[in-house]
Amino acid sequence: MKNYLAKNVDEYISNAPKEAQSTLKGIREVIKSTIPKAEEGISWGVPFYKYKGLLAGFASFKKHALFRLCFVLQTSDREMLEKKGYKTGSKTIQIKFDQKVPIEIIKQILKAKAKMNKKKGKH
Numbered sequence: 227m228k229n230y231l232a233k234n235v236d237e238y239i240s241n242a243p244k245e246a247q248s249t250l251k252g253i254r255e256v257i258k259s260t261i262p263k264a265e266e267g268i269s270w271g272v273p274f275y276k277y278k279g280l281l282a283g284f285a286s287f288k289k290h291a292l293f294r295l296c297f298v299l300q301t302s303d304r305e306m307l308e309k310k311g312y313k314t315g316s317k318t319i320q321i322k323f324d325q326k327v328p329i330e331i332i333k334q335i336l337k338a339k340a341k342m343n344k345k346k347g348k349h
Contacts, residue, residue, distance in 0.1 A: 228272060232268050235254060235266055238268060238273050243288075246287075249290075249321055252326075253321070253332070256332045256333060256336070260336045261277050264281055273285075279346065281296060281336065281339055281343070289323065290323065291323070294318050295335065296339070297339060297342070299317060299318075299335070303335060312325065312328060319331075319332070
């Protein structure tokens with residue numbers, strides 16, 4: 227769900243459907259705990275994070291949350307996620323509201339992207 231009226235991530239989550247809120251909070255917590263220096267904001271109507279460049283974001287939909295990356299997922303990560311029942315796209319992980327947030331995999335992916343951004347020297 228795009229929410230162009232949300233001024234911050236707290237507003238975005240509180241305006242999301244009740245069944246989505248715990249999943250969205252879980253994704254947010256993984257991002258913030260993995261890359262604590264990431265800038266948090268709303269871009270394109272959804273929560274979005276930057277760390278020395280674009281990092282990731284998330285959004286709520288009718289029956290799932292979408293974790294979106296700013297780069298293409300590695301085939302091995304996609305295969306691992308799909309084996310665990312998550313649907314993936316080239317840059318996305320779909321998390322149904324009855325599924326647990328794949329914390330460890332998301333942490334791994336975020337750390338790799340942050341490292342790439344740091345090497346590129348983006349600010």
